Amino acid sequence: MKDTHAEAFAVMRYRCGTCRTEEIIWNSRDGVTPFCVDCRMCGLLAEHVEWSRDRRDPLHDSAPGDRYFRDGMHEEARAILRERLRRCEGTPYEVPEDEWEDVIAATLPQEFRPGWPKLVVRGSDQDTLSPPNAMSGELAQTEAPAPRRSTRDGGEGMIEESGELSFSANDANIPVDIWMDTRLHDRDDDAETR
Numbered sequence: 256m257k258d259t260h261a262e263a264f265a266v267m268r269y270r271c272g273t274c275r276t277e278e279i280i281w282n283s284r285d286g287v288t289p290f291c292v293d294c295r296m297c298g299l300l301a302e303h304v305e306w307s308r309d310r311r312d313p314l315h316d317s318a319p320g321d322r323y324f325r326d327g328m329h330e331e332a333r334a335i336l337r338e339r340l341r342r343c344e345g346t347p348y349e350v351p352e353d354e355w356e357d358v359i360a361a362t363l364p365q366e367f368r369p370g371w372p373k374l375v376v377r378g379s380d381q382d383t384l385s386p387p388n389a390m391s392g393e394l395a396q397t398e399a400p401a402p403r404r405s406t407r408d409g410g411e412g413m414i415e416e417s418g419e420l421s422f423s424a425n426d427a428n429i430p431v432d433i434w435m436d437t438r439l440h441d442r443d444d445d446a447e448t449r
């Protein structure tokens with residue numbers, strides 16, 4: 256099975272442009288990843304560096320406490336957008352709360368396409384909130400590797416089945432504007448031609 260994305264299952268190095276902290280982050284699926292994440296030490300931008308050292312490893316198992324990418328879920332996208340709207344309160348960009356749902360409905364399908372990258376900590380609550388098609392940490396350890404298909408193909412309906420999940424405000428600590436950096440999409444397209 257040929258990977259769709261150049262960064263499929265890649266073990267990647269991110270380096271903070273400010274405090275220079277380096278972090279190894281695994282991409283647990285055949286899906287896009289962002290160029291930049293928030294630095295774990297200082298919260299500023301850490302950039303994917305030394306691409307030539309990326310290593311494809313579908314069976315990589317991130318250690319507890321390590322961050323890795325999985326597919327983001329519909330509810331998580333909603334939580335991020337709600338937190339973004341909340342942060343606009345009291346600013347010139349404030350949106351009346353009774354319009355939030357409309358804004359979210361309009362924004363979510365464009366910014367958070369199925370298979371959007373979500374950075375989570377192995378062993379955390381979010382780690383267990385994997386989309387139905389994704390391999391959980393426990394599965395990875397107890398079952399023989401099975402062919403997996405990307406949840407990109409799974410459709411949104413499967414994600415919405417987990418409608419009872421709740422998320423803390425910490426979900427919104429993700430630099431959401433970075434996720435949707437246009438370069439991310441360029442890279443996506445790029446990868447498909449390789």
Ligand SMILES: [Zn+2]
Nearest residue numbers: 271274294297
């Ligand atoms: Zn830093």
